[in-house]
Amino acid sequence: MSLERVPFELSKEYLDLVLRAVEQRDAGFIRDTMEGVNPADISALLDEVETDEARYVLDVLNNEVGAEVIEELEEDTRKEFLEELEPQEIAQYIVEMESDDAVDIINDLPVKTREEVIAAIDDPESAAHIQELMRYDEDCAGGLMAKEMIVANINWTVIQTIDEIRRQVENVEKIYSVYVVDDKNKLQGKVSVKKIILSRDNTRILDIYDSDIIHVETYMDEEEVADIMRKYDLDAVPVVNLQGKLVGRITIDDIVDVITEQAEEERALMSGISGDVEEDDSIWAISKARLPWLLIGLVGGTLGAWAIGFFEGSLERNAALAFFIPLVMATGGNVGIQSSTLVVQSLANRSAFEDSISKRIGRMFLVAIFTGVVLAIISFLIVFLWKDDQTLGTVVAVSLVCVVMLASFMGTATPLALDKLGINPALASGPFITTTNDILGIIVYLAIANLLLP
Amino acid sequence: MSLERVPFELSKEYLDLVLRAVEQRDAGFIRDTMEGVNPADISALLDEVETDEARYVLDVLNNEVGAEVIEELEEDTRKEFLEELEPQEIAQYIVEMESDDAVDIINDLPVKTREEVIAAIDDPESAAHIQELMRYDEDCAGGLMAKEMIVANINWTVIQTIDEIRRQVENVEKIYSVYVVDDKNKLQGKVSVKKIILSRDNTRILDIYDSDIIHVETYMDEEEVADIMRKYDLDAVPVVNLQGKLVGRITIDDIVDVITEQAEEERALMSGISGDVEEDDSIWAISKARLPWLLIGLVGGTLGAWAIGFFEGSLERNAALAFFIPLVMATGGNVGIQSSTLVVQSLANRSAFEDSISKRIGRMFLVAIFTGVVLAIISFLIVFLWKDDQTLGTVVAVSLVCVVMLASFMGTATPLALDKLGINPALASGPFITTTNDILGIIVYLAIANLLLP
Numbered sequence: 001m002s003l004e005r006v007p008f009e010l011s012k013e014y015l016d017l018v019l020r021a022v023e024q025r026d027a028g029f030i031r032d033t034m035e036g037v038n039p040a041d042i043s044a045l046l047d048e049v050e051t052d053e054a055r056y057v058l059d060v061l062n063n064e065v066g067a068e069v070i071e072e073l074e075e076d077t078r079k080e081f082l083e084e085l086e087p088q089e090i091a092q093y094i095v096e097m098e099s100d101d102a103v104d105i106i107n108d109l110p111v112k113t114r115e116e117v118i119a120a121i122d123d124p125e126s127a128a129h130i131q132e133l134m135r136y137d138e139d140c141a142g143g144l145m146a147k148e149m150i151v152a153n154i155n156w157t158v159i160q161t162i163d164e165i166r167r168q169v170e171n172v173e174k175i176y177s178v179y180v181v182d183d184k185n186k187l188q189g190k191v192s193v194k195k196i197i198l199s200r201d202n203t204r205i206l207d208i209y210d211s212d213i214i215h216v217e218t219y220m221d222e223e224e225v226a227d228i229m230r231k232y233d234l235d236a237v238p239v240v241n242l243q244g245k246l247v248g249r250i251t252i253d254d255i256v257d258v259i260t261e262q263a264e265e266e267r268a269l270m271s272g273i274s275g276d277v278e279e280d281d282s283i284w285a286i287s288k289a290r291l292p293w294l295l296i297g298l299v300g301g302t303l304g305a306w307a308i309g310f311f312e313g314s315l316e317r318n319a320a321l322a323f324f325i326p327l328v329m330a331t332g333g334n335v336g337i338q339s340s341t342l343v344v345q346s347l348a349n350r351s352a353f354e355d356s357i358s359k360r361i362g363r364m365f366l367v368a369i370f371t372g373v374v375l376a377i378i379s380f381l382i383v384f385l386w387k388d389d390q391t392l393g394t395v396v397a398v399s400l401v402c403v404v405m406l407a408s409f410m411g412t413a414t415p416l417a418l419d420k421l422g423i424n425p426a427l428a429s430g431p432f433i434t435t436t437n438d439i440l441g442i443i444v445y446l447a448i449a450n451l452l453l454p
Numbered sequence: 455m456s457l458e459r460v461p462f463e464l465s466k467e468y469l470d471l472v473l474r475a476v477e478q479r480d481a482g483f484i485r486d487t488m489e490g491v492n493p494a495d496i497s498a499l500l501d502e503v504e505t506d507e508a509r510y511v512l513d514v515l516n517n518e519v520g521a522e523v524i525e526e527l528e529e530d531t532r533k534e535f536l537e538e539l540e541p542q543e544i545a546q547y548i549v550e551m552e553s554d555d556a557v558d559i560i561n562d563l564p565v566k567t568r569e570e571v572i573a574a575i576d577d578p579e580s581a582a583h584i585q586e587l588m589r590y591d592e593d594c595a596g597g598l599m600a601k602e603m604i605v606a607n608i609n610w611t612v613i614q615t616i617d618e619i620r621r622q623v624e625n626v627e628k629i630y631s632v633y634v635v636d637d638k639n640k641l642q643g644k645v646s647v648k649k650i651i652l653s654r655d656n657t658r659i660l661d662i663y664d665s666d667i668i669h670v671e672t673y674m675d676e677e678e679v680a681d682i683m684r685k686y687d688l689d690a691v692p693v694v695n696l697q698g699k700l701v702g703r704i705t706i707d708d709i710v711d712v713i714t715e716q717a718e719e720e721r722a723l724m725s726g727i728s729g730d731v732e733e734d735d736s737i738w739a740i741s742k743a744r745l746p747w748l749l750i751g752l753v754g755g756t757l758g759a760w761a762i763g764f765f766e767g768s769l770e771r772n773a774a775l776a777f778f779i780p781l782v783m784a785t786g787g788n789v790g791i792q793s794s795t796l797v798v799q800s801l802a803n804r805s806a807f808e809d810s811i812s813k814r815i816g817r818m819f820l821v822a823i824f825t826g827v828v829l830a831i832i833s834f835l836i837v838f839l840w841k842d843d844q845t846l847g848t849v850v851a852v853s854l855v856c857v858v859m860l861a862s863f864m865g866t867a868t869p870l871a872l873d874k875l876g877i878n879p880a881l882a883s884g885p886f887i888t889t890t891n892d893i894l895g896i897i898v899y900l901a902i903a904n905l906l907l908p
Binding site: 012015036038040044047048162165166169174175193194196197211212214230231232233235252253255256259260262263264266267268270271272273277278279283286287290291293294295297298300301302304305306308309312315316319320322323324325326327328329330331333334337338340341342343344345346349351353355360363366367370371374375378379382429431434435438442 | 466469490492494498501502616619620623628629647648650651652666668684685686687689706707709710713714716717718720721722724725726727731732733734737740741744745747748749751752754755756758759760762763766769770773774776777778779780781782783784785787788789791792794795796797798799800803805807809814817820821824825828829832833836883885888889892896
């Protein structure tokens with residue numbers, strides 16, 4: 001028995017103590033200080049150490065805790081760590097995980113290792129579950145679901161159901177609801193654990209179950225599943241196959257991850273960062289993620305330069321014309337991003353009663369006219385008061401109205417089109433739309449100048 | 455008994471049928487077709503109808519379903535709807551809600567109505583709970599928590615705890631865990647419902663409870679609570695006050711809302727939309743949300759024009775200089791957004807082992823030099839091959855290196871500074887950073903041209 005538990009705090013000091021203990025092979029210190037600590041905290045600690053140090057710590061802990069720690073490691077750390085392990089060792093951790101987490105981890109392994117790991121799993125039911133789940137695409141309901149759940153036959157009694165819970169107690173970490181099926185394993189409904197506690201032992205499930213149950217199908221897209229769980233405030237949702245048979249369940253923690261990943265993906269698209277990169281990655285990784293859109297921006301800038309070159313004559317006649325290129329360009333860029341963001345947002349909160357595309361374009365058009373005219377009046381006043389040049393003021397003002405309308409149209413139509421093509425519409429809120437609008441803005445501005453200026 | 459339930463589908467056709475039923479005051483149709491339908495679907499339907507039509511539908515349904523429907527309505531629709539109701543009517547719905555949802559809705563009412571509604575609540579316990587929760591700021595743990603939960607004294611037996619569950623069954627929709635407290639109501643731990651079912655009636659809670667429990671404090675910021683629940687995969691977390699006494703619990707559905715709102719807020723900041731506006735809002739509301747940043751952009755553009763005007767002489771000597779203003783500007787904008795997004799992302803995923811600010815700035819610096827040089831070489835080649843002008847090529851190339859470094863610095867330092875000031879750092883990923891970088895880019899480019907060109 002431990003006399004007094006060392007209070008745990010995730011700190012640089014504790015990290016140093018752990019590293020020293022690893023060096024001195026002091027398993028006792030690690031075991032004592034990490035007892036009862038949440039695995040997610042141990043993972044955060046191991047994210048900071050070398051692979052062989054992490055391995056020593058995990059060897060000291062039991063496999064059950066170790067499995068949870070591995071699940072919570074950062075993807076890069078985990079990959080490096082698992083590369084060091086033998087398939088048999090990985091299999092020992094895998095059997096301790098819920099099937100959906102196990103599959104996520106196996107899918108990240110090299111193909112050859114995957115098979116070796118599955119072959120090394122000594123629990124045939126686990127292995128069968130994992131092989132079943134591996135058939136599904138990672139981004140659909142089948143790829144999110146776990147096999148662990150409590151299922152009761154509609155003809156059972158409460159006491160039979162409690163026996164089933166007892167039998168499954170090791171496997172199912174959180175019960176949420178007990179799912180009710182018929183003899184053919186078709187989903188009929190659910191019954192809450194609360195109701196089971198409060199019913200007499202010989203009550204039949206048939207008499208207490210709730211037949212109004214929301215389910216999803218294996219092939220459903222993960223974002224659709226997230227929308228459904230969010231809309232109906234579900235903690236867990238049963239998954240059925242095409243025959244209506246219950247094949248698994250998805251829990252809210254997986255959906256929280258889906259929502260978080262969605263937000264991160266969108267953020268990356270909006271800012272022109274390609275790939276999954278973080279601020280503390282290597283300089284080469286960050287540069288590689290940033291260069292593609294910067295190069296596209298460079299090409300866009302060159303096209304812009306070419307467009308300006310086309311109007312060189314006008315610029316030589318009136319150098320002040322060049323002054324307002326940035327103003328027109330920036331306004332086009334801002335309007336484009338705003339428009340596309342509003343569309344992306346409404347695509348993210350889809351309802352059954354969507355406005356038609358023509359209604360959307362119509363409303364966009366009215367907003368564009370209104371904001372365009374406001375901006376035009378103000379810019380006319382700025383140019384007129386500063387340069388005392390009514391014609392130049394008119395050129396800037398008219399250009400702004402046109403550019404705002406064009407940018408609004410591009411910003412509204414592009415995400416709608418991308419969405420129809422099955423591409424993430426957030427792509428249209430990033431450098432893509434800015435670059436396009438920059439070039440269009442320059443052309444519109446200089447063309448109008450060419451028409452109106454002497 | 456209903457013979458055959460009309461299958462429910464959220465469609466325009468069904469909406470029309472409901473509207474006709476409302477017109478003909480056909481309560482039977484509404485009651486029959488909506489029986490067993492999830493309240494969230496009824497809300498989606500009522501979001502599309504007029505207030506008096508929604509009111510008729512809700513009058514037909516019972517208050518329990520009505521309360522859930524009202525909770526799930528869109529904010530605007532709900533506000534309009536509640537304005538039509540008498541305080542007594544609102545109170546009848548409020549008593550059916552969990553205390554946290556009740557408080558959210560009461561807080562949206564005019565101050566005078568709030569008091570009348572609370573006075574009209576006929577259940578003194580409900581009213582006391584609501585008044586207690588109203589004391590907390592909406593954005594902290596106290597403002598998210600509900601009073602509904604199952605609490606067991608550590609000295610109770612399992613059967614006493616089941617009695618308590620039975621007593622509370624009406625109030626607590628989802629149990630998750632039973633929280634264990636001592637005689638002074640101090641939080642001691644938790645025990646799962648699963649464990650309660652599987653233990654003998656006379657087992658003491660003391661012998662089966664789990665003392666490793668993660669809790670939050672009432673004053674904790676909602677985003678911190680979201681981080682904790684996400685990190686530890688919690689479905690519910692108990693909230694304690696400064697004395698360590700258990701005062702409420704926060705459930706995962708509220709956290710899903712917090713995460714979604716965070717993403718929406720960030721999206722709005724990144725795209726320069728102020729306020730909470732949606733694509734299907736009125737033209738005036740959308741314009742009002744969009745104009746502020748467009749006007750700031752206009753001011754930025756005017757400053758840019760002024761900066762260019764400052765170098766009018768250089769531009770008159772070499773008109774081709776103007777060609778590359780957009781290229782330099784756009785690159786600065788893109789780099790700034792990328793840098794700030796990486797920082798915002800790492801601020802969103804804070805860990806206990808943060809890199810120091812100097813290390814961050816250092817890494818940013820190296821990435822900027824590397825990407826800047828790549829862009830500089832390519833742009834030099836473009837300018838040289840197109841314009842056959844080595845000096846202009848050098849000006850563009852040197853400017854790009856400087857602008858990339860400057861924009862990286864601004865993009866990294868601004869969100870860090872905003873974060874220190876307690877402002878949402880995502881503000882630095884939007885038009886704010888673009889506008890600043892536009893102006894800086896123009897000045898750097900033209901100043902370098904002035905130095906290097908004859």
